Amino acid sequence: MRVGDALPPLEIEVTRTLIVAGAIASRDYQDVHHDAELARQKGSPDIFMNILTTNGLVGRYITDCLGPDAVLRKVAIRLGAPNYPGDTMVLTGSVEEVAGDTATVRVVGANGIGRHVTGTVTVTLPPGGAR
Amino acid sequence: MSDESDELAMRLKAFEGRAAAVAGAGKDPVNEPMIRHWCEAMGDTNPAYAGPEAIAPPTMLQAWTMGGLSGHTGRSGAYDELLGLLDDAGYTSVVATDCEQEYVRPLRPGDEITFDAVIESVSERKTTKLGTGHFVTTRMDVRAGGELAGTHRFRILKYAPARGKPKARRPRPVVNRDNAGFWEGVGQHKLLIQRCGGCGSLRFPWLPGCGACGCLEWDTVEASGEGSVYSYVVMHHPPFPAFDPPYAVGLIELAEGVRIVSNVVGVPYDKVRIGMPVRLQFERYDEELVLPVFRAGETDGGGS
Numbered sequence: 308m309r310v311g312d313a314l315p316p317l318e319i320e321v322t323r324t325l326i327v328a329g330a331i332a333s334r335d336y337q338d339v340h341h342d343a344e345l346a347r348q349k350g351s352p353d354i355f356m357n358i359l360t361t362n363g364l365v366g367r368y369i370t371d372c373l374g375p376d377a378v379l380r381k382v383a384i385r386l387g388a389p390n391y392p393g394d395t396m397v398l399t400g401s402v403e404e405v406a407g408d409t410a411t412v413r414v415v416g417a418n419g420i421g422r423h424v425t426g427t428v429t430v431t432l433p434p435g436g437a438r
Numbered sequence: 439m440s441d442e443s444d445e446l447a448m449r450l451k452a453f454e455g456r457a458a459a460v461a462g463a464g465k466d467p468v469n470e471p472m473i474r475h476w477c478e479a480m481g482d483t484n485p486a487y488a489g490p491e492a493i494a495p496p497t498m499l500q501a502w503t504m505g506g507l508s509g510h511t512g513r514s515g516a517y518d519e520l521l522g523l524l525d526d527a528g529y530t531s532v533v534a535t536d537c538e539q540e541y542v543r544p545l546r547p548g549d550e551i552t553f554d555a556v557i558e559s560v561s562e563r564k565t566t567k568l569g570t571g572h573f574v575t576t577r578m579d580v581r582a583g584g585e586l587a588g589t590h591r592f593r594i595l596k597y598a599p600a601r602g603k604p605k606a607r608r609p610r611p612v613v614n615r616d617n618a619g620f621w622e623g624v625g626q627h628k629l630l631i632q633r634c635g636g637c638g639s640l641r642f643p644w645l646p647g648c649g650a651c652g653c654l655e656w657d658t659v660e661a662s663g664e665g666s667v668y669s670y671v672v673m674h675h676p677p678f679p680a681f682d683p684p685y686a687v688g689l690i691e692l693a694e695g696v697r698i699v700s701n702v703v704g705v706p707y708d709k710v711r712i713g714m715p716v717r718l719q720f721e722r723y724d725e726e727l728v729l730p731v732f733r734a735g736e737t738d739g740g741g742s
Binding site: 319325328329331332334335336349358359362365367370376379380381383384385386 | 476479497
């Protein structure tokens with residue numbers, strides 16, 4: 308793994324089911340993540356994905372790409388354009404830094420309206436490098 | 439900043455460094471079912487999260503501290519007070535913007551979770567796309583069996599939603615002596631076509647005299663409602679306030695032979711086709727405006 312390497316993109320279909328399942332699995336019962344009518348009353352066009360789900364998907368993306376022996380050390384994300392139902396988010400990553408067995412990967416999740424998430428993930432790689 | 443008092447700014451600043459949660463306890467110990475539900479939702483098939491040696495996905499860190507439907511435990515008075523102060527100042531909406539987690543050691547089923555959190559910062563008033571408000575950053579130490587397992591920095595924006603402009607209303611029809619009968623018909627959910635009293639030709643839109651014979655006498659026939667798309671355009675630009683482009687505008691040929699311009703509904707704008715059968719329906723747009731539009735029939739429409 309070298310600086311500048313790109314990870315294969317991961318497409319996530321942002322379904323209503325994913326948004327609700329992610330919110331409940333993360334124990335986030337804010338109405339804007341499951342109740343479209345209340346979300347609209349709060350000025351949002353629809354329900355939208357919660358940050359914990361985005362965080363979980365970013366973590367999954369990294370270990371999907373680098374293998375189950377890769378250990379997440381740090382995940383830092385910032386949200387931009389919301390993930391609404393019916394959209395597709397494409398996660399892409401590029402290696403920003405490699406120091407010994409530790410790599411820092413820059414991750415971007417783009418959806419139909421912009422960048423949903425930008426962030427960096429620091430990950431320790433198994434001996435012998437990523438699979 | 440003129441309409442926000444310095445006093446509020448100072449009161450908000452004073453929360454920095456105060457505890458947001460003290461001796462909070464996870465409602466459930468780290469456990470396999472919650473891990474599995476998380477992995478199912480995320481589509482995460484990492485084998486490290488299953489089996490006898492399973493660890494929890496590190497990104498679940500915050501999930502173990504969530505209050506769920508029964509509310510948070512250990513949340514400090516200061517944090518609730520800060521949120522209440524922001525609510526009272528009109529910043530009633532909340533959205534999470536940043537999450538920064540460091541994982542010190544893996545969490546495993548059976549680990550009992552405790553946590554403390556501090557209000558790290560409260561920003562100046564900021565205006566964002568969502569609206570105007572203040573960012574509140576908290577930092578939480580998450581412990582398992584009393585030992586530091588990870589840190590979680592979380593930023594929310596407490597904001598007053600930007601006032602969306604009220605949805606513009608569709609333009610009103612211009613009703614005059616020559617077409618009043620047509621609009622009266624629409625009001626009764628009837629699409630009336632003029633019929634010449636001289637030569638019997640049907641005509642639409644409404645006119646004072648017959649284009650074929652010049653006769654000024656006329657009566658009306660009610661359209662059956664059946665028709666087909668004679669031609670159409672798709673409007674992309676420019677957007678008009680009451681409309682949401684892209685949308686299809688059809689020239690509909692009624693079964694009676696006359697043509698009318700209206701919206702084609704019930705089918706995506708890019709699936710409208712010449713010859714497509716449509717049926718009249720009356721659509722209410724607001725408390726005073728009803729318009730005849732045409733719904734594409736229950737054809738299988740390409741089935742892509």
